[in-house]
Structure formats: structure tokens, C-alpha cells
Amino acid sequence: MQEAMAFQELFFSDTCKSLIHVFFSQRATSKQVPGITDLGLTPRKVSKVAIVGCGLMGSVIATALILSHYPVILKEVNEKSLNAGIDRIKENLLSRVRKGKMTKEKYEKTLSLLTGVLDYEKFKTVDLAIEAVVENVKLKQQIFAELEQHCPSHCILATNTSTIDLNLIGEKTNSQERIVGTHFFAPAHIMPLLEIVRTPRASLQAVVTLLDVGKKIKKTPIVVGNCTGFAVYRMFFPYTQAALLLVDHGMDVYKIDQACTEFGMSIGPFRYLDNTKSPWRSLSRILQL
Structure with missing residues (x-):
């Protein structure tokens, strides 16, 4: 009787109402986006992802993807930087092993999804490419021009920028409709938020596909505009x-x-x-x- 009374008191409390609101709001971010999710578009299958840059952000984004069974091609400019990035990813996974969240066998299987490269040769088979280098406009413009040249025509070209105008990033390309922001928060394999940045020229198909990828990697994806600071x-x-x-x-x-x-x-x-x-x-x- 006392338990029932206590439950009833909690059920009608403001805290309970707020938590219910948060629960449904988090799920609505990928299901109820006016002008995107109500058009009947079906997400395209993303079978392989490429990441350019495996510094602090690139390595945790790669970790989040391989933990959700996405094969990842990780590109760096030299062997030293590539090995350092792979070591960070290994440590992220080993941390889960030490905490009992992952078996040694699962660790090996997950790590096998990662391929390190120093060129764009293997990018011709990817469905999503994510740029995760430092916040330098000229460098990002150069990378997106290279991605446009080496990735297949259906591949979504994404940037992890936190502040730079996406139109400026894609200025040197002819693929503005494929350029979308995927702003992760560090450490990306733990933090649940993912900002999907949409420009007026971005393909709605690309946005819908990224919403699907966001859910599959266990994030809370929110679609935001291409403006200073995003959301x-x-x-x-x-x-x-x-x-x-x-x-x-x-x-x-x-x-x-x-x-x-x-x-x-x-x-x-x-x-x-x-x-x-x-x-x-x-x-x-x-x-x-």
C-alpha cells in the first residue's frame, strides 16, 4: 500500500513529467523532422565509412562506428600519425575490455573492421566519408576537393566541423548537395549527441541517411541549420x-x-x-x- 502511494506521488510529480518529455523528445529528433522525415524518403544503406584525420576526434568517431559494426577506412598523412590514431582506438576498446563491457574476442573482431591507409585508393567503395581534421578552412577545402575526386558519386561527404560554414568548406567542389555536417562530441563513442548540419543545398536523402546512421551508432541525432555555432x-x-x-x-x-x-x-x-x-x-x- 505504501509503495503504491509513493509510486502515485512520483508519477504525478513534475520530475516524472519532465523525464517522460525528455524520453519522447529524444526519440522525436530522428522521427519527426518537418520537411525531412515526412517526405517518405528511405535511408540509403551505408556499408562502409571513411574518415580523414585520426586525431582526437577522428579516432573516437572511428571507435563509435566500429563498435556499431561499420567497417571504417582511416586515412592520415603519414605513418606516425596513422599509428597514433589506431593506438588511440585500441585503447578506447581495451578500456571496455578492462571494464568487462567487451570480451577479448569481441575486441579483436571489432578492431578487424578498421583499415588504416595513407592515400585515397580505397575510398572508391565508401558510402560515407567524414572529414575530422583541424579547424582550418583551406585544409578542409582541399580535403573535400580530394574526396569529390576519389569517392563514388553517391557517397555523402561529411565534416565534423564545430563552427565553420559548410558552404565555405565545399566552395572548391561541385558537390554542395552531398556536403553535410556530422558534428560529434568528444568522446564520440560515449557522448550521445550528434548534430547533423544541413545547408539549403544539401540533399534531403543525405540527411535522412545520416539520421539512420546516427540511430544505428546509438546517438541522438538532431538536424540543425548551417549557422554560427549550430545548436x-x-x-x-x-x-x-x-x-x-x-x-x-x-x-x-x-x-x-x-x-x-x-x-x-x-x-x-x-x-x-x-x-x-x-x-x-x-x-x-x-x-x-
Whole structure:
């Protein structure tokens, strides 16, 4: 009787209503996107993915993909960088083995899905190519011109940029309709959010296909516009700016962080700014993504 009364009290609480809202909202991000999911388009099959750049972001994106059984071709400019990226991926998987989340046999099978290369020769068979290099416009433009040349005509050309205009990235190509943003959050094999950035010229078929890939790699994909900061940073920038303004007016940083965490944020803005070890992970924790 007491359990039933307690359950009824919780069921009608604001917390319960909020959690139900979050549950259905997360699932609606890939099912109810006006002008995209209501057109009857069927996602194209993505059998193989290529990643250009296996630094901190490229390696965790590759980890997320092979964990969901996608064969991945990983490209770097030299053997040293390629080996370093593969070692990071191995460590990501071994961490799961140590925690009992993956057997040694599953580790070997998952790692076998990864192929490291130093050229574009094997890109002619991929269905999705993701650029994950540093935020340098000229470098990204060069890579997308190369991807256009070496990838098949149906291949989606994606960028992991967090701030750069996608139209600018694809400026040197004739494939603007194939260029879409896939903004992951580090570490990408753990953090669930995936921003799919859509330009006015982007193919709706490509967006629908990426929504399907996002779900298959166990992410919460959200379609966002091609604008400064996309969705997450458009929320994050004012959040930190407001905190800094309050400091300028004499408020204590600890009280600001306390107010933010009491409001519901995982950590405050100054604790985030002080986290030099992994700032991107802290950003996702702030917004609880």
C-alpha cells in the first residue's frame, strides 16, 4: 500500500513529467523532422565509412562506428600519425575490455573492421566519408576537393566541423548537395549527441541517411541549420558570456557555478573553463548531452 502511494506521488510529480518529455523528445529528433522525415524518403544503406584525420576526434568517431559494426577506412598523412590514431582506438576498446563491457574476442573482431591507409585508393567503395581534421578552412577545402575526386558519386561527404560554414568548406567542389555536417562530441563513442548540419543545398536523402546512421551508432541525432555555432554552441556561448558578465559586476565565480548546478546544469561554466584536460567532454556534460 505504501509503495503504491509513493509510486502515485512520483508519477504525478513534475520530475516524472519532465523525464517522460525528455524520453519522447529524444526519440522525436530522428522521427519527426518537418520537411525531412515526412517526405517518405528511405535511408540509403551505408556499408562502409571513411574518415580523414585520426586525431582526437577522428579516432573516437572511428571507435563509435566500429563498435556499431561499420567497417571504417582511416586515412592520415603519414605513418606516425596513422599509428597514433589506431593506438588511440585500441585503447578506447581495451578500456571496455578492462571494464568487462567487451570480451577479448569481441575486441579483436571489432578492431578487424578498421583499415588504416595513407592515400585515397580505397575510398572508391565508401558510402560515407567524414572529414575530422583541424579547424582550418583551406585544409578542409582541399580535403573535400580530394574526396569529390576519389569517392563514388553517391557517397555523402561529411565534416565534423564545430563552427565553420559548410558552404565555405565545399566552395572548391561541385558537390554542395552531398556536403553535410556530422558534428560529434568528444568522446564520440560515449557522448550521445550528434548534430547533423544541413545547408539549403544539401540533399534531403543525405540527411535522412545520416539520421539512420546516427540511430544505428546509438546517438541522438538532431538536424540543425548551417549557422554560427549550430545548436549546441549557440546555447553555450551566451551561457559562458553571461557568467563572465556577472564576474565583471563583482559576483563570485563559485556562487555562479553553484547557481548553475542548482538550476540543473551538470557543472558550472567556470569549472568547465578550468577543465583543461578534456574541455569538449566538459561541454557535453554542462548541457547534459
